[in-house]
Amino acid sequence: MTSATAAPRRMPARILLTNDDGIDGEGLAVLEQIARELAPEVWVVAPSRDSSGGSTALTIRRPLRVHELGPRRYRVDGTPADCVAVALSYLMPDSKPDLVLSGINRGANLAEEVIYSGTVGAATTAQLMGIPAIALSQTFRDPAFIPWDTPRTLAPGMLRRLIQAGWPADVTLSLNFPDCAADEIRGARLTRQGRGMIGGIRIESTVDHHGDTDLWLRFDRAGLDRTEDCDIQALRDRHVSVTPLGVDRSWAGDRAPLAALAQGLIDR
Numbered sequence: 001m002t003s004a005t006a007a008p009r010r011m012p013a014r015i016l017l018t019n020d021d022g023i024d025g026e027g028l029a030v031l032e033q034i035a036r037e038l039a040p041e042v043w044v045v046a047p048s049r050d051s052s053g054g055s056t057a058l059t060i061r062r063p064l065r066v067h068e069l070g071p072r073r074y075r076v077d078g079t080p081a082d083c084v085a086v087a088l089s090y091l092m093p094d095s096k097p098d099l100v101l102s103g104i105n106r107g108a109n110l111a112e113e114v115i116y117s118g119t120v121g122a123a124t125t126a127q128l129m130g131i132p133a134i135a136l137s138q139t140f141r142d143p144a145f146i147p148w149d150t151p152r153t154l155a156p157g158m159l160r161r162l163i164q165a166g167w168p169a170d171v172t173l174s175l176n177f178p179d180c181a182a183d184e185i186r187g188a189r190l191t192r193q194g195r196g197m198i199g200g201i202r203i204e205s206t207v208d209h210h211g212d213t214d215l216w217l218r219f220d221r222a223g224l225d226r227t228e229d230c231d232i233q234a235l236r237d238r239h240v241s242v243t244p245l246g247v248d249r250s251w252a253g254d255r256a257p258l259a260a261l262a263q264g265l266i267d268r
Helices: 026-036 081-089 119-126 149-165 231-235 256-263
Strands: 014-018 041-048 066-070 073-076 099-106 134-138 172-177 185-188 200-205 213-220 239-245
Touching: 014 026, 026 099, 026 134, 026 149, 041 081, 041 213, 041 256, 073 081, 081 119, 081 134, 099 149, 119 134, 119 172, 119 185, 134 149, 172 231, 200 239, 231 239
Parallel strands: 014 041, 014 099, 041 073, 099 134, 134 172, 185 239
Antiparallel strands: 066 073, 172 239, 200 213
16 A cells, blocks of 8 residues: 555544454443544444454454344454454445544553554554554553543544544554543653563463363563653653554664675575
8 A cells, every 4th residue: 555645534424343352342332432423324343252462363264253233233253353354345345434443442552562452453454455444542550440431532533633634544543542531631642662561471370160271371561661752651641642553564673684694594
């Protein structure tokens, strides 16, 4: 895709919603409220169950099942990326959305977490299929008090401005909301991915009532990035982070030593 503007610079007539927390996710319900302020037609196509950590995974070794729950509302027994593919290529082939919104994720998607995020993965899949997409995530410390009213209050205006301004066609936008009330937000900030959210992956084991061992993956934190232009610091400063993401994962450092190494890998 080129760097031409992706967003139509007009309010969408049709929005597709998905997430990775599953069709019953509270954040998805909040996002649906937001979307209905922006477009007259809203579709919801989301995973049947929590698919956190699914990244851009696609189901290619078994068939997918789609279940209609109501008008323009479906659940798919697949990944978040599957949901986008099913929606765009099967459920909405002749009436594609003007915009895809993914979220609102229950928890942040910052720094290295972006690599694993099903919320971001779904939005990235939409962008790859030619539809402008935004991922939204809500940070929290206490799971009993997730400030859903913060995106509910701020996101409609933010999304209107983003849609009207447009952004490059090869960019997926990721918005992260701080863990505070809407009236405590100090602004929005363009950011890059920070570092330090994932310092390692460890395994915790438990034994269930059958005596079987269950293994749970847990992330260890490293030294968190504190530079002002990164997503982690923006949330610390009570700013909504706005991170433009691409699909090119080529390393941007000094490539000359690696180029010389590559040339010498095969004797000729």
